[in-house]
Amino acid sequence: MLFYDSPNPAPNPRRVRIFAAEKGIELPSKQVSIIEREQKSDAYLKINPRGQTPALETDDGEVITESVAICRYLEALHPDPPLFGTTPLEIAHIEQWCRRVEMILMPPIGAVWVHTHPFTARLPGRNAEWGEANRLRVEDAFRFFDTSLEGREFLATDRYTMADILLVTTMDFAKFVGCGAPDDCAALHAWHDHVSARPSAAA
DSSP states (O other): EEEEOOOOOOHHHHHHHHHHHHTTOOOEEEEOOOTTTTGGSHHHHHOOOOOOOOEEOOOSEEEEESHHHHHHHHHHHSSSSSSOOSHHHHHHHHHHHHHHIIIIIHHHHHHHHHHHHHGGGTTTOOOOOHHHHHHHHHHHHHHHHHHTTTTOOSSSSSSOOHHHHHHHHHHEEEEEETTTOOOOOHHHHHHHHHTTTGGGGGO
């Protein structure tokens, strides 16, 4: 296998690195520099026509893109410890919270990133007004997760799961973008401190 990776602050490759670290999987990797626009090179577009990282090339030459799809593939190969659940209810809860991170929190953060951050200044179609308008949506989303985490150690179940990986990487990326969680989100920040203390968080 060969994992096409990009360093922090890119959140999606980091999801896979944390997932692999939790399972003790060593992924041979190749760095793709987003700053140097290597993800848009002709060579990389043959691997992933969308021009995004991460991507995983299997031993038989198949390519899997999208971070959660890569993690599901790795889970099937290495079931323990289970990070997508084992019982029908666990699987459903984890999927529910993964979807909520990706559908409630990530879109407004992405809008702030694309439309306001200096790193994306050369992207076509930027609309600073739209980007700034999304900061309130980011705050509202963080407050939803803060309320949801009150009295809980982990987001989806009583164990660390893929849902926690998605939320911690998204939360860290939001801080880099300049729209981090409000200081008064006590439950969310306590959860973040807890999961960030895991060795895998440094991946």
